[in-house]
Amino acid sequence: MRREEYSISGLETAGRVRAQGVAETTIAHRAEIEGVGLHTGASIRMCFVPAPARTGIVFRRTDLGSVDRAVTDIPARFDRVTETTLSTLISNEAGHCVGTIEHVMAAIAACGLDNVVIEVSGAETAVMDGSAEPFVRLIRQVGLRSLDARRRVIRVLKPVVVEEAGKRAALLPHADDSQSFVLPFEIEFDNPVIGHETFEADVSDPAFADMILSARTFGFLKDVEAMWSMGLGRGGSLENSIVIDGEKVLNKGGLRYRDEFVRHKLLDALGDLSLGGAVIAGRYEGVRSGHALNNRLLRALLGNLDAWTFEDAVQDDVWAMGPVAIPAD
Numbered sequence: 001m002r003r004e005e006y007s008i009s010g011l012e013t014a015g016r017v018r019a020q021g022v023a024e025t026t027i028a029h030r031a032e033i034e035g036v037g038l039h040t041g042a043s044i045r046m047c048f049v050p051a052p053a054r055t056g057i058v059f060r061r062t063d064l065g066s067v068d069r070a071v072t073d074i075p076a077r078f079d080r081v082t083e084t085t086l087s088t089l090i091s092n093e094a095g096h097c098v099g100t101i102e103h104v105m106a107a108i109a110a111c112g113l114d115n116v117v118i119e120v121s122g123a124e125t126a127v128m129d130g131s132a133e134p135f136v137r138l139i140r141q142v143g144l145r146s147l148d149a150r151r152r153v154i155r156v157l158k159p160v161v162v163e164e165a166g167k168r169a170a171l172l173p174h175a176d177d178s179q180s181f182v183l184p185f186e187i188e189f190d191n192p193v194i195g196h197e198t199f200e201a202d203v204s205d206p207a208f209a210d211m212i213l214s215a216r217t218f219g220f221l222k223d224v225e226a227m228w229s230m231g232l233g234r235g236g237s238l239e240n241s242i243v244i245d246g247e248k249v250l251n252k253g254g255l256r257y258r259d260e261f262v263r264h265k266l267l268d269a270l271g272d273l274s275l276g277g278a279v280i281a282g283r284y285e286g287v288r289s290g291h292a293l294n295n296r297l298l299r300a301l302l303g304n305l306d307a308w309t310f311e312d313a314v315q316d317d318v319w320a321m322g323p324v325a326i327p328a329d
């Protein structure tokens with residue numbers, strides 16, 4: 001589906017305009033973070049750069065030796081997703097990509113950061129500790145500033161469901177005016193360490209960041225060789241992934257939460273679903289869903305213009321960090 005011209009501006013006028021909206025944000029200053037790429041193993045430097053309203057989230061490759069934005073820039077949008085094997089990867093029309101974007105996208109969504117250019121020195125983000133927490137800390141340290149544009153949310157109007165071989169992902173409308181984004185998630189692994197886990201979180205809950213965003217990515221020792229033969233997981237280590245060997249967690253410190261696995265899947269879902277360009281007002285239900293199904297779900301929603309609308313964001317507690325009020329003019 002080629003829907004990158006899905007006409008945000010055309011739909012905007014059809015969206016609901018509410019009084020007392022809140023403003024879009026950008027990061028207050030440049031902020032840098034460095035680490036290793038999970039799949040490429042490359043050493044990566046990332047720099048968050050303030051951006052004007054309606055820019056959205058844009059990754060900018062600084063290693064390509066080009067200043068042509070059509071070459072370097074990759075908008076973080078659902079219709080730019082070209083790979084979903086073990087992580088979410090986006091590409092631009094020049095054929096350049098950036099991979100493993102879901103954790104930084106989850107941090108950005110939960111912090112209420114609407115516009116930022118992320119300069120990245122390679123084809124992947126830095127995995128840091130395998131969670132979104134280092135990015136949350138960075139964004140909170142630097143802070144946000146408000147811009148002269150109304151923040152909007154994507155309100156789900158009709159249920160959208162995608163299914164595949166025992167996996168399911170759905171977006172459902174709220175029964176009321178709430179702009180919260182509620183995500184119940186359920187996983188089932190044939191492994192004694194994980195087994196069956198469920199967790200539900202609301203992005204508007206002030207505790208959301210602490211409950212969800214420090215949950216780490218995970219994998220099985222038995223899968224490592226297969227992953228390496230696919231050219232993936234080269235930067236993976238016990239520093240940035242939970243590694244499970246049969247009944248054991250190999251990481252010395254054990255788990256951060258008893259149910260860290262389902263919490264991480266929920267983090268991934270938030271990152272994947274933030275590629276619509278705005279936070280969703282609705283309810284997401286994930287059953288063993290992953291990057292591929294999450295992206296199919298978002299395409300199914302946004303491809304059906306009867307199923308959603310833009311709406312001004314009104315709540316100042318929708319996001320964990322709180323958006324900034326529009327100054328009265």
Ligand SMILES: [Zn+2]
Nearest residue numbers: 102217264268
């Ligand atoms: Zn993940």
